[in-house]
Amino acid sequence: MAASTTTTYIAASTRALAEEMARDPRVWALGEDLGRGGVFGQYEGLQERFGAARIADTPISEACIMGAAVGAALAGTRPVVEMRFSDFALCATDELVNQAAKARFMFGGQAKVPLVARQPVGMWRSSAAQHSQSLEAWYAHVPGLVVVAPATPADNLGLLKSAIRADDPVVYLEHKGLWPLEGAVPDGEHLTPIGVADVAREGRDLTLVTWSAMRWRCLEAARALAADGVEAEVIDLRTLWPWDRDRVLASVEKTGRLLVVHEAVTVGGFGAEIAAFVAEHLHARLEAPVRRLGAPRIPIAYAPPLENAARVTPDAIASAARAMTAPAAADAS
């Protein structure tokens, strides 16, 4: 067992960027307020260490930040873009979707666009509809983009480093609610491969496929289910494009039941992709209809009781899982 240190999700990301900047002089970061450490502190100390040219404070100008990163990538550097909130990254959608994702293809492979677009996602208390969204499905839909959503400190270290080393544009979705989360992080060089899921918990009765902060809700639900004698397998995808289809198929082959859980709105969410894929490949093996559990199709509200209406809870996950594993569900299928 390699030596490890307990650290936070946010500190793991700072370490990842620092290590990659030290390794490769072409790597730099640009965004608003980076010199002060970034809006959440994920860039703390980096400008002092690497200078203002490589940890660049930019105007509040998301379109230009992303567009400049595209140009900087085409011209031979490896920019890490900070968008503060994934909601704000919508101001840079043309630059990400029309430019970054397509330049390599449209220009016949003359250049690649190695950039990382960090877009903090997810609900945190009372931030309301413009600071809380989870829009990962939009990006997974766009050819050319890689989509990553780490849930643990170790993965935030290993996946951010892999994202920076990738030659593709990577949409990198850190969950705002996870910044203070502590966990063991390997000492020394640690790279997590993009496209490989993590089996967070093994089980025989039901597969829960999830990512980002919902990993922890699913594990909590799995513990509650275990008390009832239902053993849920929890798969944290870690990356949505590419996603680990083999791991998911193998798990559902074993359990016969799939519940996809995500924080994003259920309608048109990435859970639909996983559910459809599994239904296409394992229909005969399924012991219950595939289900999805996500948010209702409502913007996220400010007042806690209203905000909670959009929240996917461990109770809701356990309840859905119980319905799928009850004998009646098997009969219905």
Next chain:
Amino acid sequence: MSGLGETSPETSQKAGRPARNLDAARLVGHLETMWRIRAFEEAAIRGLKDGLVLGAIHPSIGQEAVATGVCLNLDRADLLLSTHRGHGHTLAKGADAGAMMRELFGRDGGTCGGKGGSMHIADFSVGMLGANGVVGANIPIAVGAAHAIRLRGGSEIVACLFGDGAINRGPFLEGLNWAKVFDLPVLFVCEDNTWSATTRTADLTAGAGAAARAESLGIPAETLDGNDALALDEAARAAVAALRAGSGPRLLHVKTYRLTGHTAADAAPYRDPAEVEAWREKDPIARLAAALADAGIPAERLEAARAGAYAEMEAIYDEARAAPWPPVAGAYADVQDVGHPAQRAF
């Protein structure tokens, strides 16, 4: 041969510069390139009518002086970002005309392997980082390219051409602000051809336009006659020299006119024929040729520039027509490395 500036002293005065020192060989080079652009685009329009050019093309006929004036003052290592009306810029930067025509025909061997077409022509080997189908989107990309040059300690500059319609988009403001804040070596060129697609730009633009907007951000700007190749060449040369000396960004607002419709298929009935005719009288190629004739360049040499261009484009037209389609496997190539679409069939 020098002193050609005497042929249009009013332009020199307007620019407020001392007498010119432009040599004939240089200006004949401009003329040759302008003819090549004109002949290329006329061939492309013929290709559209013959069903060989696919999709839309946006000709720059009448605007050739802008392309040569700017791009012939760049080194090959300098970078260029262009627009959906970018054939002229790309040719003037040194891209291979044959590969460009194959790209317009969607054929194998095109600049982008037949995957980009007219609006996405790029030739990174000559520093041409791409035409762009989204108006104004090239501006932030240009400042980012300049930012990268600065980070790696390079001495190249970046030229970014965009149309008059682009100055009403946010990326214009954001990109110019960025360039000035970081003092980057970007030559912004607003190629003002009077029309935003099928609407007169002046009807949709508040204030005094591109130069005033640049100056409001502290970026030196100059407004020029975009059909005067001599004036453009001199202004661009001075601007490029200033950029290389570390002046920070500059903007040229060049006023010209699109003699065709928005696309080659657009007959442009929305325009006053008298307006078109008045601009046709100011055709930049004819003007430069006349200036060179006045300066004593032999008629045969001027005719050779024209005839050579048309012969070249005739030949590449035939070559492009004979070229095969790209292999279908190319549709799956160069999408991405991680999660490549060919990794697993669905």
